Amino acid sequence: MKNSRRKFLSSISMLAASSAMPLHAFNFGSSKKLKVALVGTGIRGITFWGKRLVDEYSDIIEFVGLSDINSSRLAYGKKYIGVACPVFIDFEKMVKDTRPDLIIVTTKDSTHHQFIIKGIEMGCDLLTEKPLTVDEIKCQAILDAEKKSDKNLIVGFNYRWSPYATKIKELLMDKTIGDLVSVDFSWYLNTYHGASYFRRWHGDMESSGSLWVHKSTHHFDLLNWWIDSEPSEVFAYGDLEFYGKNSPFRGDNCRTCKHSNECDFYWDITQNEFMKELYVDHEQEDGYIRDNCLFRKDIDIYDKMSAQVKYTNNTTLNYSLTTYSPFEGWRVAFNGTKGRIEASQDIPYHTNITVSEAEKHTNEMDQTNKEELSYEPIIVHKLWKEHETIQVPMEKQGHGGGDKRLQDKIFKTADTEDPYGRTAGIRDGAMSILIGIGARRSIEQKKAIQISELTDLVPQKKR
Incomplete structure (x- = not known):
């Protein structure tokens, strides 16, 4: 297990620095599993960076914490991923209590920088879903935070x-x-x-x-x-x-829209069990509506x-x-x-x-x-x-x-040279x-x- 974990940590370093950093940068010298924390329990978080990691790499990683602003969706995400770790509304408390080696960020794009910067400042390495962030100011703030630290950040391009x-x-x-x-x-x-x-x-x-x-x-x-x-x-x-404003059909969301029989884009989210359980059942907490009207004027x-x-x-x-x-x-x-x-x-x-x-x-x-x-x-x-x-x-x-090839490179074949520079x-x-x-x-x-x-x-x- 020690060798497998070292391979994983080395690959994170390689990804983070685009091969510019020595591969021993993540040598923690421990035989324990890599401690991973996830912030953001939406669909990409709980599937690709959640359940798939548990299913494929449980021999070398361990989820130590999950965080989200929606406690109801957070509980569902924990059950779906299939882990027994604690859950947190407060991101900083999760990091302090669980001391993860790696934080995976899968929150709303405009909040990526908050968790990336705070995670780096608290001594963790970060993996974020694309995009890195949404504007040049937040991008510069992330670059500055990484420069001041010996911690690394990678973006999950696939x-x-x-x-x-x-x-x-x-x-x-x-x-x-x-x-x-x-x-x-x-x-x-x-x-x-x-x-x-x-x-x-x-x-x-x-x-x-x-x-x-x-x-x-x-x-x-x-x-x-x-x-x-x-x-x-x-x-x-x-x-x-x-x-947006370019249609005469408009309602609060698809489920309640009076134009459901006329609009070609009508979609009943409640007919998809997974989407209903992940989003609809938890709307009351944070107000996130997954089936908003395509033609609302504030787009x-x-x-x-x-x-x-x-x-x-x-x-x-x-x-x-x-x-x-x-x-x-x-x-x-x-x-x-x-x-x-x-x-x-x-x-x-x-x-x-x-x-x-x-x-x-x-x-x-x-x-x-x-x-x-x-x-x-x-x-x-x-x-x-x-x-x-x-x-x-x-x-x-x-x-x-x-x-799967991206994750396999990180977890299984970190020591194998990639001639294509992926x-x-x-x-x-x-x-x-x-x-x-x-x-x-x-x-x-x-x-x-x-x-x-x-x-x-x-x-x-x-x-």
């Missing part, structure tokens, strides 16, 4: 770890299309998954930083990793033209987004996010000095997709999905030659197999959100935003 994304990285690393010149990337959220963001606190700019930050941080991290450089400048457009984020990003290695990126597409999926194209790579996932007319649009996101998040192995193509087209189709084995569970630290987390934050500022100020003006991080040519 898309890098899917086999499909990794194959793209391999082709780019091998200079299959020469030197990279430009990238076109489009992500489509369907009217099931996309709409869900506008039902929740994510529709509030102050809480989520908009989808430029909450959702696009995933995409920008992938792109920064693929491009192997850091962003220097961003110019963006965005507007709210579909959700102030964007539902259409487009940006152009320049990287320090002179690669340019054209990016767009659509939140009310008929289908869910994405496309990317890389243009190089010797050719072009095209890749896509879940485009319904490109492949024989058997799952409905309504089920896509649920299946993606499912850690136990055992669908038969399938293949999806990547197209490589070199100058003066016929194109080549590369078939990549696909997995459907846990973000295309990325979830480990992501605080700098990666910051650079991914700074593109989104810069895009927001660009829309507000109607000008290009220099990434170096947002925090004290100076963009580098190579990651």
Whole structure:
């Protein structure tokens, strides 16, 4: 057990510092299990960073505390995860009483910085769900706190770890299309998954930083990793033209709405037992409504987004996010000095997709999905030659197999060198959100935003 725990601690150090810190930094010299505390018992907290850790890694970790502002949901989360540890409304009391080695933060985006900074100040290492935080001021505060401490912070990026994304990285690393010149990337959220963001606190700019930050941080991290450089400048457009005030149908929430027979977006949350037990049954404590009206007038984020990003290695990126597409999926194209790579996932007319649009996101998040192995193509087209189709084995569970590979790297194969550099630290987390934050500022100020003006991080040519 001692060796397994040391591997885990070493991997946390590697992730935190993006391989810049010596791997012995977390050598506590103890044979006891790693003590873990979780703050935020929403869906991502109790499933991926809760129950899955208990199911897969109980031989080397031990939950010593759970914290949430909602005591009722906290009790449900404890039962769902399957742990016997104490629960706390007061985060600081949890840290003082349980003295965890690692704190996992899965709270509302706008509160990440509070728990990260306090946790670091109280002598703990931190792992936070994406995004790192929601604006440049909170980002700088996190950077400052980590600089003053010998403790570390990592961001739980997972898309890098899917086999499909990794194959793209391999082709780019091998200079299959020469030197990279430009990238076109489009992500489509369907009217099931996309709409869900506008039902929740994510529709509030102050809480989520908009989808430029909450959702696009995933995409920008992938792109920064693929491009192997850091962003220097961003110019963006965005507007709210579909959700929010843009419909005649409006109510308090879906359950009680008088337009339920007319509105195409009607959703009865009480028909989903898990969602009802996790959210509806605990609304009375903190007032968090999971099925708010999509067309409430106080939604102030964007539902259409487009940006152009320049990287320090002179690669340019054209990016767009659509939140009310008929289908869910994405496309990317890389243009190089010797050719072009095209890749896509879940485009319904490109492949024989058997799952409905309504089920896509649920299946993606499912850690136990055992669908038969399938293949999806990547197209490589070199100058003066016929194109080549590369078939990549696909997995459907846990973000295309990325979830389990991320956690396995931390817990099981920490000593194994990763040739693709998929480990992501605080700098990666910051650079991914700074593109989104810069895009927001660009829309507000109607000008290009220099990434170096947002925090004290100076963009580098190579990651």
